[in-house]
Amino acid sequence: xxxxxxxxFLLGFQYMPACV
Amino acid sequence: xxxxxxxxxxxxxxQSRWALWFFKNVKSQPWQCNLRLVTTFNTVEDFWSxxxxxxxxxxxSSGCDYSLFKDGIEPxxxxxxxxxxxxxxxxxxxxxxxxxxxxLWLETLLCLIGEAFDEYSEEVCGAVINIRxxxxxxxIWTRETENREAVTHIGKVYKERLGLxxxxxxxxxxxxxxxxxxxxxxxNKFVV
Numbered sequence: 001x002x003x004x005x006x007x008x009f010l011l012g013f014q015y016m017p018a019c020v
Numbered sequence: 021x022x023x024x025x026x027x028x029x030x031x032x033x034x035q036s037r038w039a040l041w042f043f044k045n046v047k048s049q050p051w052q053c054n055l056r057l058v059t060t061f062n063t064v065e066d067f068w069s070x071x072x073x074x075x076x077x078x079x080x081s082s083g084c085d086y087s088l089f090k091d092g093i094e095p096x097x098x099x100x101x102x103x104x105x106x107x108x109x110x111x112x113x114x115x116x117x118x119x120x121x122x123x124l125w126l127e128t129l130l131c132l133i134g135e136a137f138d139e140y141s142e143e144v145c146g147a148v149i150n151i152r153x154x155x156x157x158x159x160i161w162t163r164e165t166e167n168r169e170a171v172t173h174i175g176k177v178y179k180e181r182l183g184l185x186x187x188x189x190x191x192x193x194x195x196x197x198x199x200x201x202x203x204x205x206x207x208n209k210f211v212v
């Protein structure tokens with residue numbers, strides 16, 4: 001199926017530390 | 021090696037790969053030389069690492085644009101995927117650069133990468149933000165003006181996602197019309 005993401009889900013990743 | 025494998029497992033893939041373009045107006049150069057591909061990404065995590073490392077739109081100088089397009093589509097009318105299409109255009113007042121611009125652009129980006137337009141997301145080519153002294157503009161570009169149902173669905177969802185009041189009317193203009201007229205005079209093919 002299509003990968004649909006709502007805004008709250010996407011915003012939840014905003015301040016996650018980047019993978020190194 | 022393990023962390024590379026782990027990264028692949030835990031990153032969240034987007035439906036499409038997206039390309040960010042930057043335009044800086046240098047009048048001595050032809051238009052296409054002023055347009056640069058910054059990078060492409062196809063995961064939620066890579067979107068944020070890009071977003072947090074680039075200048076906010078409100079901090080760009082006048083004459084600059086950001087464009088986010090599906091990878092393979094160039095952010096210009098002439099591209100075969102754009103030329104029969106048009107754009108839902110949001111025009112902002114000068115004051116809104118400081119109050120609203122960055123939030124509206126981020127919301128636009130989240131609509132794109134999150135495929136917010138349901139079965140019509142395939143109609144979306146990309147989005148553009150123009151930073152201009154006389155007033156900034158944000159637009160979502162779609163591929164086919166004749167797909168009325170898709171275009172109006174995208175417009176309705178977009179207006180709702182931007183949190184615009186029902187009193188505000190936004191218009192959709194065909195690129196073919198914008199290309200032949202002064203953009204401010206282009207007539208709206210649809211409004212929501």
